[in-house]
Amino acid sequence: MNFFKMIKRTKIVSGILLVTAIILMSFTLSVFVNAEGVGLTTLEENFDDVSTLTSRGWVRKNNSDNTEGSTNWFQGNDGTFGSHAGEPIAYIAANYNNTLGNGTISNWLITPELLLINGSVFSFWTRCFSGEFPDRLEVRLSTDGAEVGDTSDSVGDFGTLLLSVNPNLDSSSYPEVWTEYEVNISGLSAPVRGRIALRYFVTNGGIEGNNSNYIGIDAVSFAAAIADLDLSLSVSDAAPAMGDRVTFTVAVTNDGPSDAENISVSIPLLAAYEFISAATLTGTYDSDSNIWTVGDLANGDAATLTIEVDIDTIEDLEITATASSDLMAPDAFNNTSSVFVTPQLVASISGPVSLTLTEAYAAMSTNIFTIAGKPTSTVVQDDDYDGKILWNDETKQLDIAEGLAPGKYPVVLTASNGVEPDATLSFVLTVNAAPTINGDEALTLTGGNDATATSAYAVSGYPAPSVRQDKDYDGKILWNDETKQLDI
Numbered sequence: 001m002n003f004f005k006m007i008k009r010t011k012i013v014s015g016i017l018l019v020t021a022i023i024l025m026s027f028t029l030s031v032f033v034n035a036e037g038v039g040l041t042t043l044e045e046n047f048d049d050v051s052t053l054t055s056r057g058w059v060r061k062n063n064s065d066n067t068e069g070s071t072n073w074f075q076g077n078d079g080t081f082g083s084h085a086g087e088p089i090a091y092i093a094a095n096y097n098n099t100l101g102n103g104t105i106s107n108w109l110i111t112p113e114l115l116l117i118n119g120s121v122f123s124f125w126t127r128c129f130s131g132e133f134p135d136r137l138e139v140r141l142s143t144d145g146a147e148v149g150d151t152s153d154s155v156g157d158f159g160t161l162l163l164s165v166n167p168n169l170d171s172s173s174y175p176e177v178w179t180e181y182e183v184n185i186s187g188l189s190a191p192v193r194g195r196i197a198l199r200y201f202v203t204n205g206g207i208e209g210n211n212s213n214y215i216g217i218d219a220v221s222f223a224a225a226i227a228d229l230d231l232s233l234s235v236s237d238a239a240p241a242m243g244d245r246v247t248f249t250v251a252v253t254n255d256g257p258s259d260a261e262n263i264s265v266s267i268p269l270l271a272a273y274e275f276i277s278a279a280t281l282t283g284t285y286d287s288d289s290n291i292w293t294v295g296d297l298a299n300g301d302a303a304t305l306t307i308e309v310d311i312d313t314i315e316d317l318e319i320t321a322t323a324s325s326d327l328m329a330p331d332a333f334n335n336t337s338s339v340f341v342t343p344q345l346v347a348s349i350s351g352p353v354s355l356t357l358t359e360a361y362a363a364m365s366t367n368i369f370t371i372a373g374k375p376t377s378t379v380v381q382d383d384d385y386d387g388k389i390l391w392n393d394e395t396k397q398l399d400i401a402e403g404l405a406p407g408k409y410p411v412v413l414t415a416s417n418g419v420e421p422d423a424t425l426s427f428v429l430t431v432n433a434a435p436t437i438n439g440d441e442a443l444t445l446t447g448g449n450d451a452t453a454t455s456a457y458a459v460s461g462y463p464a465p466s467v468r469q470d471k472d473y474d475g476k477i478l479w480n481d482e483t484k485q486l487d488i
Contacts, residue, residue: 039115039193042257043222046085047092050075057112059195065103065152066206071095073109073200076216084125084178084218091218094200096133102208104152107200111222116143116194117327119225119258120185122162124198127178129214131171137215138201139163139183143194158197169202169211178218185225196222226327227260227299229253233267233321233337240311241344241419245276248307248339250292252323256299263294263325265305269317273309280305294323314374316342347373349415349425351396359406359433359462365397369425373417382412389429398427406433406462435461445488454486 045058050073053060062072071094078088098105114120128135140158147156162183166173183196198217205212229252236247250267254260263283270290278285282303283294292305320338328335351369371377381391381398388401389411398411409429416422439457459467469479469486478487 039113040111040222041115041224041226041228043111043114043220045220046090047076047083047218047220048086048090050092059108059110059146061108061110061148062098063106063108063148063150063152063154064099064205065105066100067098068100070100071097073107076218077214080129080214081127081216083216084127086218091216093214093216095214096202096206096209096212098200098212099152099206099209102204102206105200105202105205105212106152106154108148108158109198109200109217110146110148110158111196111220113193113195114222115191115224115226116141116185116188117191117225118186118188119327120223121182121225122185122196122220122222123180123182124220125178125180125218126165126175127216128174128176131174131176131213133209133213134166134169134171134202134211135174135200135213135215136167136169136202136211137165137174137217138197138199139165139181140197140199141185141194142197143188143192146195148197155199158195158199162196174215178216180219223257225258227258227297227325228255228334229260229263229323229325229328230255230334231265231321231323231337233319233339235319235339235341238339239342239344241346242311242314244311245308246311246341248309248319250305250307250321250337251302252294252297253302254297254299258327259299260297260325261327263297263303263323265292265294265321265323266290267292267307267319267321269319270307270309272313272315272317274312276308276310278305278307311341311343314343314345316340343374344417344419345372345374346419346421347371347377347415347417347423349377349379349413349423351425352427353425354428354430355400356430356432357400357404359431361400361402361431363400363402365392365395365399366427367397369396369398369413371396371415373415373419373423375417375419377415377417377423379413379415382414383410385409398429400429404429404431406431431462433460433462435459435465437465437467439484443488449488452488453480453483454488456484457486459484 060073073092073094076089076091076093082088083091094107098107139162141160141162142157145157149156202212204210232251234249240246267290275287285292294303318338318340322336349371352367355366379391384390388404390399392399411427413425414422437457437459440454443454467479472478480487
């Protein structure tokens with residue numbers, strides 16, 4: 001047994017046992033959801049509190065030899081060395097006590113499920129305490145689960161080795177200061193959900209072995225090689241009148257983390273309107289296909305398109321724009337945007353403009369009026385003549401009660417629906433009365449009479465009747481329309 005090694009490691013373990021701290025958690029997870037499940041597109045883990053890792057999808061499994069009573073991955077010990085960033089103990093550590101006595105250490109730290117795409121980047125910082133007892137760390141990839149088997153030499157689903165820090169267990173090849181390592185994902189046939197494992201893998205390890213000491217890992221980062229396109233669609237007037245000209249504005253932003261290539265935006269239902277013009281500083285717009293070919297956008301860049309159309313349909317439409325690119329986040333929750341356009345139609349009213357009745361008529365209704373407009377128009381009348389001429393909103397008629405005296409009754413109907421201008425229709429009801437004339441039927445005078453006149457006759461009827469006499473006796477008996485008398 002190496003006595004110095006024993007003393008040194010006892011000190012480290014003692015330091016671990018004495019660590020107490022108030023820990024603030026710091027981590028970032030960015031998730032996409034699609035029909036196939038969940039995966040992280042970005043991951044930032046600073047190991048402020050390793051006890052929370054399991055609840056956030058991390059897996060820790062110690063497959064080392066002789067693990068009974070051994071340690072697993074544990075909170076960093078600032079008595080050994082401090083973290084790369086953050087609080088001094090804000091890192092995760094493993095050491096020779098992952099196995100008892102002398103054996104192979106195989107201790108797995110497995111990320112949550114990730115979205116793996118060629119070009120994605122996985123990075124971390126690591127260091128060891130001392131190279132006197134060499135350490136080794138492997139970075140492995142699985143696209144088919146999180147199983148690692150149950151023995152120190154099994155790798156389970158993680159058959160792909162991405163990186164090995166100090167593969168030959170040299171005494172000087174594992175850095176003794178915090179050092180960043182980066183792995184680029186490649187060779188995948190298509191985007192896939194998977195995990196990346198950090199495996200503390202040391203043969204001839206343990207307190208009685210010649211290898212294994214103490215390593216720390218900090219600031220694990222993952223970024224899928226995707227372009228998250230954020231699309232917005234707006235319209236200058238979502239409730240235009242028929243014939244109005246409106247402007248649709250389409251804006252697409254690349255929220256990264258990667259550059260986006262061959263972006264196009266489709267707005268198919270714009271074909272329902274009459275195209276007037278389009279303007280953009282990025283790419284081209286085809287009004288026949290309603291496709292905006294944007295081209296490429298670097299991470300953080302944006303582009304805007306404006307399209308002018310005339311509203312020539314009354315149909316309500318949900319206009320949807322959809323963006324696509326070569327490396328696009330598969331969630332698509334912000335790759336589409338919609339606006340509802342509900343064209344308005346000004347109110348109108350048409351129908352009978354007059355009706356003539358005769359005195360003593362029976363209650364009745366006019367012919368039906370035609371009311372139009374979008375939204376639905378309402379009709380009000382200006383005068384109902386004590387309820388004897390009433391608008392019936394259900395039948396779209398004027399209901400006329402009995403008892404109107406002879407005469408003319410003008411009614412103004414106004415149709416409105418909030419879209420200017422309102423529509424008006426003037427309707428006139430005429431109640432006629434048959435002509436009558438009453439008065440003297442005979443008059444006796446003495447020969448040589450002076451000029452005289454009969455009593456006034458009562459002449460009535462509607463419209464006002466005129467009186468015509470059949471014989472005036474050479475102008476000596478004349479009807480006087482002003483006095484309603486016969487002048488003799």
